[in-house]
Amino acid sequence: MSHLIAPSLLSANFLNLASDIEMVNNSFADWFHVDVMDGHFVPNISFGFSIISQIKSIARKPLDVHLMIANPDNYVDAFKKAGADNLTVHYETCTHLHRTVQSIKEAGMKAGVVINPHNPVELLTDIVTDVDLVLMMSVNPGFGGQKFIQSSLNRISRLKDLLIQKNSNALIEIDGGVDTSNAKALVEAGVDVLVAGSAVFGAQNPTATITKLKELSN
Secondary structure (H helix, E strand, C coil): CCCEEEEEHHHCCHHHHHHHHHHHHCCCCCCEEEEEEECCCCCCECCCHHHHHHHHHHCCCCEEEEEECCCHHHHHHHHHHHCCCEEEEEHHHCCCHHHHHHHHHHCCCEEEEEECCCCCHHHHCCCCCCCCEEEEECCCCCCCCCCCCCCHHHHHHHHHHHHHHCCCCCEEEEECCCCCCCHHHHHHHCCCEEEECHHHHCCCCHHHHHHHHHHCCC
């Protein structure tokens, strides 16, 4: 499978969100990455249900919704109703992670689990066969525009080895500091989905940047 590109709308121009969504629609991107933050699990607040529903109304590609919130179990059905196609939850926020993953799948979405930079990948040993994707944070969650944590490359390789060992078909997604300078190394290490925010929406030509990320050309 060719790697996927998921531009992060957290870095889009909120005053011109419709035009940025249309740009992604017409690009080589594969998903829209939507970060949901509650000001509790992370020190920031972002998209709510009404905004996600409006994004869904004009998006022609799947919504990859990343929940940086406490008590995600309470909102699974609401995010499905708002338009989420993929729903990923942080390992730390789920007391009964397997049950959360199953509820996401039962609601009709692909289920993912997120690990932060300080989480050993081995924490996921007993869940990787149940999820559709693993989202590895290569920055600390909560804010866009942060610098890529270099040790993430080694962690990706270890995660890839774990997936092979467990015969898991889960995709590896990376989020944080991804740009045209490190995308090739990330894919070579085992990444299937590149989330890029500032690198895309802060570029002079966002469409061309998406193409570069897709083609891995510098």
